[in-house]
Amino acid sequence: MKLFRHSAFPTDGDFTLDEDFDEDLVNEIVKRCGGFPLALQVVGRSFGKIPDQRIWDSTLLEWSEGQSVLESGEGLLDCLQSSLASLNDKLKECFMDLGSFPEDKKIPVTALIDMWAELYKLDKNGVHASSRLIKLSLQNLVKLVVTRKGATEVEGCYDDAFVLQHDLLRELAIRQSSQEPMEERKRLILDLSGYKLLDWWTEEKQPCIKARLLSISTDEMFSSSWCDMQAPEVEVLMLNFQTRESNYTLPEFMKRMDKLKVLVLTSYGSPFLS
CATH class of the missing domain: 1.10.10.10 (Winged helix-like DNA-binding domain superfamily/Winged helix DNA-binding domain)
Known part of the structure; x- marks a missing residue:
């Protein structure tokens, strides 16, 4: 909180907020930064340029609707990408x-x-x-x-x-891995949480991907109805389950993964699989 306040309102070392600002709002914004120092600094500077609580309220609403903190913090994404460039x-x-x-x-x-x-x-x-x-x-x-x-x-x-x-x-990391079209990526990371299936998941004609690493995460909402994906180049398959169930149906498309060498199964919620 001290770091965020100093970044937003650096006034002679006095890290106090304008009394017109809702303290709960500020607490929630800081919470959304996840304790990440660079995010606290960049987001704080960005908000400090427009000390209008209505703008802050609007930004927090966008975050709650799924917009990333990376997108809203001016320069935050650029700062992080520069770390990768080195x-x-x-x-x-x-x-x-x-x-x-x-x-x-x-x-x-x-x-x-x-x-x-x-x-x-x-x-x-x-x-x-x-x-x-x-x-x-x-x-x-x-x-x-x-x-x-x-x-x-x-x-x-x-x-x-x-x-x-x-x-x-x-x-x-996911953003950097997703720069190319899905079929061309080196690694394909799929999140199927909350009934969130991809547009092509249930189509009769499935895409043929070239990824060497395929990661699929599911939760308790997932119906275990796997697609018929074509993934002949996959060498590492990761299946991440978030469920309390102890029985799993592995995808049929694994049978066609002739180059598969590593299978990582993790279950966050069931004591039977790790």
């Missing part, structure tokens, strides 16, 4: 792979090692994979967490290590 191509690809995992969930380092060993021909003992994670961490693009007591590095203790990624950075 990465080499290998690190950039690894960063974008992280968007394949569900929002607000721990990403097991072991899953990343398995993925990257096949996608980028890295050593399966994880040395090069952990090196890439450490470099991304140093750029503040991910957070590495080791749960084993006394462990100080991710390398050598993969079972006790996971990665966290801020929601805005995950959104950035």
